[in-house]
Amino acid sequence: MTEAESRMEALLDKRIAESEARMEALLDKRIAELKTYVEALIDKRIAELKTYVEALIDKRIAELKTYVEALIDKRIVQLKTYVEALIDKSIVQLKIYVEALIADKIKESENILLEEIDRTQGNLESKIRLINENTEELRQYYKITKLENDSTAILLKMIDAISKKVEDLEKKIA
Secondary structure (H helix, E strand, C coil), X not given: CCHHHHHHHHHHHXXXXXXXXXXXXXXXXXXXXXXXXXXXXXXXXXXXXXXXXXXXXXXXXXXXXXXXXXHHHHHHHHHHHHHHHCCCCCHHHHHHHHHHHHHHHHHHXXXXXXXXHHHHHHHHHXXXXXXXXXXXXXXXXXXXXXXXXXXXXXXXXXXXXXXHHHHHHHHHHC
């Protein structure tokens, strides 16, 4: 091997090493940016979801409280009228009636809460599905970027090889 060929090989090795280092640095930077972006997006979505769920629960509790208060007020008025009209009935019968009525309303309230929890769970699952889809898109982007980087590295190697051949031909011609 001639000295010129050794120098060319050393220069080629140096350029390849520099190219690989640049590619690795660029890839590390892109991965770090992507990670930061995804983490920020997830944190933002979780915060939004938390705020949404808290507001929804507060709203539903306020609605339920208003509903229960109105219902209790309504039932008290009905009960008062009923008790005044039927004062001669026994206290035991009245106690059984009131307990059954309250139990029904509690069951109804529980059903309303369970339905709201189911609806909220459905919303959360939809948002998680959307986040998963976004994550998959980011993975695809990463794969495309990696393929582009690999292609660029191959092209650089080919260019260097062609340059070497051209130089060899120039030397032979000269």
